[in-house]
Amino acid sequence: MAAARPAGSRSGVLCRQLLLTLTVLTLACDACKKVTLHVPSKLDAEKFIGRVNLKECVKFPSLIHSSDPDFQVLKDGSVFTTNAIILSPEKRSFTILLSNTENQEEKEIFVLLEDQTEVPNQTLSKEKVLRRTKRRWAPIPCSMQENSLGPFPLFLQQIQSDTAQNYTIYYSIRGPGVDQEPLNLFYVERDTGNLYCTRPVDREQYESFELIAFASTPDGYTPELPLPLPIKIEDENDNYPIFTETTYVFTVFENCRVGSTVGQVCATDKDEPDTMHTRLKYSILEQLPRSPTLFSMHPHTGVITTSSSQLDRELIDKYQLKIKVQDMDGQYFGLQTTATCIINIGDVNDNMPTFTHPSYAASVEENTVDVEILRVTVEDKDLVNTPNWRANYTILKGNENGNFKITTDPKTNEGVLCVVKPLNYEETQQVTLQIGVVNEAPYSLEGSSRSAMSTAVVTVNVQNQDEGPECIPPMQTVRIKENVAVDTRSNGYQAYDPETRSSSGIRYRKSNDPKGWVTVDENSGSITIIRNLDREAESIKDGIYNITILASDQSGRTCTGTLGIILEDVNDNGPFIPRRTVTICKTTMSSAEIVAVDPDEPINGPPFDFSLASSDSEVQRMWRLAKINDTAVRLSYQNDPPFGPYVVPIRVTDRLGLSQVTSLNVLLCDCITENDCTLRTGARTGNGEVKLGKWAILAILLGIALLFCVLFTLLPDDLTQQNLIVSNTEAPGDDKVVYSTNGFTTHAVGTSAQGVSGAVGSGVRSGGQETIEMVKGQQTLDSYRGAGHHHTLDSSRGGHVEMDNCRYTYSEWTASLSPDSVKKYICVIRRMLRSVVKTMSSRIPTREEGPQRVLLVVAVNDKKKMGLSFWIIWSPNLGH
Known part of the structure; x- marks a missing residue:
C-alpha cells in the first residue's frame, strides 16, 4: 500500500487560513535545483510556508538570498512571506541563492509553489486504481499544520494496498486520535483509504500520532500486515517566549571593572525546540537613569555585564532596566516579551572617614579615672552601619603612660576618649594626643595616593585637686630581732603629702595588729614593742609580721599602708623529735629511724648531736644510736630484749649547743609490720588479758x-x-x-x-x-x-x-x-x-x-x- 493523491475531479472549499503541506522533492542529482511547496492560493504576510533543507546543498552557507522579495529564507531553511500574496492560476516560483565565502562555493535552489486548495474525490474509479503503478504496503510520512482552521474534515493522505487489484479491500485505523484520547480526531474512508483530520491540533499538546492502518476483505481476511502510520504535527510560532521571572534583582559593586557580570536572565518558549520558533534573542530596551549607559546584555545567553567602570553608589545606588526577549532569532516578525531588571549598586569602602574638626580640647581633674572627657565625630559617605562606614579610633601619640583610651560608640560612630589611669597635676599639667580613624573594612580605592587614615589633635588640660596623703610604697618593712626587749622603739611607716612632698602634718594610727605586739606613734609613725616577739609563732609566715597603718592629713583624707616587721631569728628553740612513739618489729627489723627538727632558722639548727639522756645502765646497755645525717639517727636494740614497751630518753643538741630531751616510747613487738603490732597491742591490757565492756x-x-x-x-x-x-x-x-x-x-x-x-x-x-x-x-x-x-x-x-x-x-x-x-x-x-x-x-x-x-x-x-x-x-x- 502507498500514499497517493487522486487525479480525478477536483472538489472542496478554498482554504480560508494558512494551510501548509510541504513536499520536498529531493533527488540525489537535482537536490539543489528544485523544491516544490504545496501552499494555499492565498497567503498572509509574515507566514511560514515551508522549510528547505539548505545543508544538502551547502553545509555552512554564509549568505542566503531570495530572488523574490515577497519571500524570506532564514538560516534553518524556513521560508516566510514578507507580503500578502495570491497565487495566480499559474504556478509561482523563485530561486534561493546560497554562497560560502570561505571556499567561494555558490549554489541555487529552485522553489516551486503549487496551489492545493481542493480536496480529492471521495471515490476513485476501479479502472483508475487498476491502472496505478504497483505500490508497496509501507508507511509514508504524513504531517499537518497545528492550529489549522480547515476546511474540516481536512484531507491528509490516501493509503492503499496492492491487493486491491485482486480483492475488495476495506480500510480502517486505530490508535491515539481514533479510538484513544483524543477520540475521533482522525478517520479513514473504508473504501478509498482517504485519511482525514476532524479538528485543529495543538502541537504543544500532541507532537505526533502513531496510528495503525489495517486492510481487510469483506469476509474478514487480512492480506496485509498492520501498517504503522505516523502523523507529525508541524509547529507554528504560536507561543510567546516567557521570562522565568517578571522582575530580576541583581547586585554589582561600585567601581567594578568593565565586563563584570551583573546577572543572567532566562526565558522559555513552548514551541518546537531547535527551530526558529524557539531561537531567542535578548536585548535591553531602556535604562533608568538613562545616562550614562552602563550595562550590556549578551543576545543569546541573557548575561548582563557592565560596560563602564563609572558605577558610584554614592551618586546612584540603583538602576532599572527594561529587557526584551524575542523568538525567530530577533526577526522583526518574531514574538516578544518584556521584563524588568533592578540592579543594586553594592557599597565598597571607597570613602575614608574624616574628622569634622582638625583639633579638639578637653580637661580632666587629676586622680580621676574611668571618666569620659571628649567625643569626636567623623564623616563617611559609605553605606551606614556597614564595615565600610563604622570607624575604628586609635591614639597614635601622647599616650605612652597608658592614661587614655578611645573607643567607638556603635550607635553614633563617635570616638569616645576616656581616662583609664589617673593623671598627676604635680607631674603633668597638659597632655597632647594625636588620634587617628580608619574603617573596619580596608580602604579599597586602587591607585589612590591618599592615606586611608584621617588624624586630629586633642589637647587635654589636667586640673589640680586637693589630694590626701599618699601611702607610697604601700608595703614598707623594718627589721627587728625576735625576743627583743619590751619598749624597744623602731622606725615605722611613712606617708607623704603629694602637694608638699613631705610627711609633716600627717597623723598615724594602727588599723590592724593581729597579736597586739606594737604601738604606733601618732606624729612620727614609729613603733614601740609592747610584747615579746616570737618568729616561730603559729601565725607568722616567712618570719614577717604585718600590721596595717592608717595615715590621715588635717582635712581628714586618708590612705592605708602595710608595715612588715621582719623578725630576725635568734637561737631560742632547742631541737626535738616530733615522733614520740616508735614500733620495732623484731621479726623483720632491728632498728628504727629517728628524725629531729628545729623551729629556728638553719643557721641556728643542724647539724644535730644525738645522745641517750638516761643514766640508767640498763638503757645504756640495751640501746644504741647511729648517725644517719645531720638531722637523723638510727635507734637499735642490743642483747635481744623481750617484747614490750620501753621508754628511751634522747637528747638532741643544735650547732650552737642548745639542746632538748625527748622521751621516746619504743614498742618491741612480734609482728611483720608496725600497723599489725599496733592493732594487736591496742586491745590488750597490761597482763595480756582482754576486758569485756x-x-x-x-x-x-x-x-x-x-x-x-x-x-x-x-x-x-x-x-x-x-x-x-x-x-x-x-x-x-x-x-x-x-x-x-x-x-x-x-x-x-x-x-x-x-x-x-x-x-x-x-x-x-x-x-x-x-x-x-x-x-x-x-x-x-x-x-x-x-x-x-x-x-x-x-x-x-x-x-x-x-x-x-x-x-x-x-x-x-x-x-x-x-x-x-x-x-x-x-x-x-x-x-x-x-x-x-x-x-x-x-x-x-x-x-x-x-x-x-x-x-x-x-x-x-x-x-x-x-x-x-x-x-x-x-x-x-x-x-x-
Missing part, C-alpha cells in the same frame, strides 16, 4: 534471755517426740577451748578455716563441776552425770550416742528419753550458759588470729524444726 555483757545477757524464751515456747506437750540437736559448730581450730565455772577452765586455741562438726552427749555431774569442751570435730557436754553414765553424741560418727558401757543409735537414744530427762537437759543448758556469762563478765582469753564464734542451734519437733543461734563473738581489733 558493759555493752558487750549486756548484749550477751539479752541473747541468753531470748534463748530461754524461745526454748520454753517451742517445747510441745508430747516430750517423747522432742529432740535436742546440735548443728555444726565453728570451733577455733586444731586446739580446744574449755570454759569452766567452779573448775570450768579455759584454754586458748588456734583458729582453723576447716568446718567443725559438733555433738552433744548426756551430761556428767561430778562434785558440782559444769564443763563445756569444744574440740575440732567433737563437742562434749559434761554437765550432768547420773547412774555412772556418760553420754556423747558425735555427729561425725554417723549420729550415734556413746554411753559408758554400750552404744546406741541416735534414734534409739532419742526414743529412750523421757520427759524428765529432757527437763534435765534443759537445766544443764541453763546452768552451762549461766557459767559462760559469769566467766565472760571478768575476762575471756583469746587468740590474736581473729574473732571466735560458738554456734548453738536447738531444733524442736521432728515435723516442724525451729532453730535459734546463740553467738559469742570476740574481736581483738574492737576490744570486746
Whole structure:
C-alpha cells in the first residue's frame, strides 16, 4: 500500500487560513535545483510556508538570498512571506541563492509553489486504481499544520494496498486520535483509504500520532500486515517566549571593572525546540537613569555585564532596566516579551572617614579615672552601619603612660576618649594626643595616593585637686630581732603629702595588729614593742609580721599602708623529735629511724648531736644510736630484749649547743609490720588479758534471755517426740577451748578455716563441776552425770550416742528419753550458759588470729524444726 493523491475531479472549499503541506522533492542529482511547496492560493504576510533543507546543498552557507522579495529564507531553511500574496492560476516560483565565502562555493535552489486548495474525490474509479503503478504496503510520512482552521474534515493522505487489484479491500485505523484520547480526531474512508483530520491540533499538546492502518476483505481476511502510520504535527510560532521571572534583582559593586557580570536572565518558549520558533534573542530596551549607559546584555545567553567602570553608589545606588526577549532569532516578525531588571549598586569602602574638626580640647581633674572627657565625630559617605562606614579610633601619640583610651560608640560612630589611669597635676599639667580613624573594612580605592587614615589633635588640660596623703610604697618593712626587749622603739611607716612632698602634718594610727605586739606613734609613725616577739609563732609566715597603718592629713583624707616587721631569728628553740612513739618489729627489723627538727632558722639548727639522756645502765646497755645525717639517727636494740614497751630518753643538741630531751616510747613487738603490732597491742591490757565492756555483757545477757524464751515456747506437750540437736559448730581450730565455772577452765586455741562438726552427749555431774569442751570435730557436754553414765553424741560418727558401757543409735537414744530427762537437759543448758556469762563478765582469753564464734542451734519437733543461734563473738581489733 502507498500514499497517493487522486487525479480525478477536483472538489472542496478554498482554504480560508494558512494551510501548509510541504513536499520536498529531493533527488540525489537535482537536490539543489528544485523544491516544490504545496501552499494555499492565498497567503498572509509574515507566514511560514515551508522549510528547505539548505545543508544538502551547502553545509555552512554564509549568505542566503531570495530572488523574490515577497519571500524570506532564514538560516534553518524556513521560508516566510514578507507580503500578502495570491497565487495566480499559474504556478509561482523563485530561486534561493546560497554562497560560502570561505571556499567561494555558490549554489541555487529552485522553489516551486503549487496551489492545493481542493480536496480529492471521495471515490476513485476501479479502472483508475487498476491502472496505478504497483505500490508497496509501507508507511509514508504524513504531517499537518497545528492550529489549522480547515476546511474540516481536512484531507491528509490516501493509503492503499496492492491487493486491491485482486480483492475488495476495506480500510480502517486505530490508535491515539481514533479510538484513544483524543477520540475521533482522525478517520479513514473504508473504501478509498482517504485519511482525514476532524479538528485543529495543538502541537504543544500532541507532537505526533502513531496510528495503525489495517486492510481487510469483506469476509474478514487480512492480506496485509498492520501498517504503522505516523502523523507529525508541524509547529507554528504560536507561543510567546516567557521570562522565568517578571522582575530580576541583581547586585554589582561600585567601581567594578568593565565586563563584570551583573546577572543572567532566562526565558522559555513552548514551541518546537531547535527551530526558529524557539531561537531567542535578548536585548535591553531602556535604562533608568538613562545616562550614562552602563550595562550590556549578551543576545543569546541573557548575561548582563557592565560596560563602564563609572558605577558610584554614592551618586546612584540603583538602576532599572527594561529587557526584551524575542523568538525567530530577533526577526522583526518574531514574538516578544518584556521584563524588568533592578540592579543594586553594592557599597565598597571607597570613602575614608574624616574628622569634622582638625583639633579638639578637653580637661580632666587629676586622680580621676574611668571618666569620659571628649567625643569626636567623623564623616563617611559609605553605606551606614556597614564595615565600610563604622570607624575604628586609635591614639597614635601622647599616650605612652597608658592614661587614655578611645573607643567607638556603635550607635553614633563617635570616638569616645576616656581616662583609664589617673593623671598627676604635680607631674603633668597638659597632655597632647594625636588620634587617628580608619574603617573596619580596608580602604579599597586602587591607585589612590591618599592615606586611608584621617588624624586630629586633642589637647587635654589636667586640673589640680586637693589630694590626701599618699601611702607610697604601700608595703614598707623594718627589721627587728625576735625576743627583743619590751619598749624597744623602731622606725615605722611613712606617708607623704603629694602637694608638699613631705610627711609633716600627717597623723598615724594602727588599723590592724593581729597579736597586739606594737604601738604606733601618732606624729612620727614609729613603733614601740609592747610584747615579746616570737618568729616561730603559729601565725607568722616567712618570719614577717604585718600590721596595717592608717595615715590621715588635717582635712581628714586618708590612705592605708602595710608595715612588715621582719623578725630576725635568734637561737631560742632547742631541737626535738616530733615522733614520740616508735614500733620495732623484731621479726623483720632491728632498728628504727629517728628524725629531729628545729623551729629556728638553719643557721641556728643542724647539724644535730644525738645522745641517750638516761643514766640508767640498763638503757645504756640495751640501746644504741647511729648517725644517719645531720638531722637523723638510727635507734637499735642490743642483747635481744623481750617484747614490750620501753621508754628511751634522747637528747638532741643544735650547732650552737642548745639542746632538748625527748622521751621516746619504743614498742618491741612480734609482728611483720608496725600497723599489725599496733592493732594487736591496742586491745590488750597490761597482763595480756582482754576486758569485756558493759555493752558487750549486756548484749550477751539479752541473747541468753531470748534463748530461754524461745526454748520454753517451742517445747510441745508430747516430750517423747522432742529432740535436742546440735548443728555444726565453728570451733577455733586444731586446739580446744574449755570454759569452766567452779573448775570450768579455759584454754586458748588456734583458729582453723576447716568446718567443725559438733555433738552433744548426756551430761556428767561430778562434785558440782559444769564443763563445756569444744574440740575440732567433737563437742562434749559434761554437765550432768547420773547412774555412772556418760553420754556423747558425735555427729561425725554417723549420729550415734556413746554411753559408758554400750552404744546406741541416735534414734534409739532419742526414743529412750523421757520427759524428765529432757527437763534435765534443759537445766544443764541453763546452768552451762549461766557459767559462760559469769566467766565472760571478768575476762575471756583469746587468740590474736581473729574473732571466735560458738554456734548453738536447738531444733524442736521432728515435723516442724525451729532453730535459734546463740553467738559469742570476740574481736581483738574492737576490744570486746
